[in-house]
Amino acid sequence: MELDDDLTLEDALDELSSAEDFLEYFGIPFDAKVVQVNRLHIMQRYHDYLSKSEDALEGQQGNDEALKAVYKTLLERAYTDFVDSDALTEKVFKVFHMHEPQTTFVPVENLLG
Numbered sequence: 001m002e003l004d005d006d007l008t009l010e011d012a013l014d015e016l017s018s019a020e021d022f023l024e025y026f027g028i029p030f031d032a033k034v035v036q037v038n039r040l041h042i043m044q045r046y047h048d049y050l051s052k053s054e055d056a057l058e059g060q061q062g063n064d065e066a067l068k069a070v071y072k073t074l075l076e077r078a079y080t081d082f083v084d085s086d087a088l089t090e091k092v093f094k095v096f097h098m099h100e101p102q103t104t105f106v107p108v109e110n111l112l113g
Contacts, residue, residue, distance in 0.1 A: 026068070
């Protein structure tokens with residue numbers, strides 16, 4: 001995807017629509033097969049990393065170059081998670097946690113009725 005070089009970082013990000021667009025925009029080399037299989041997982045993990053970094057990102061507001069560097073690092077990390085692993089192992093989405101053992105506490109008083 002070709003973007004106008006005059007766009008602000010925020011405007012450029014608004015124009016991106018696919019995992020490939022994001023990876024290309026940030027200049028991150030990627031294996032198309034990895035992205036094809038894991039695109040939603042990569043983008044959700046990227047979102048999760050961005051959410052965890054909100055405080056650090058706030059201090060960079062107004063500095064597009066610094067923000068872009070942080071965004072790139074976090075996206076590269078999210079992509080790499082799925083190069084080195086897979087969706088079942090990473091368990092990005094809640095559905096992957098549904099069949100894990102659940103712990104339930106029942107007070108003794110409830111058992112004695």
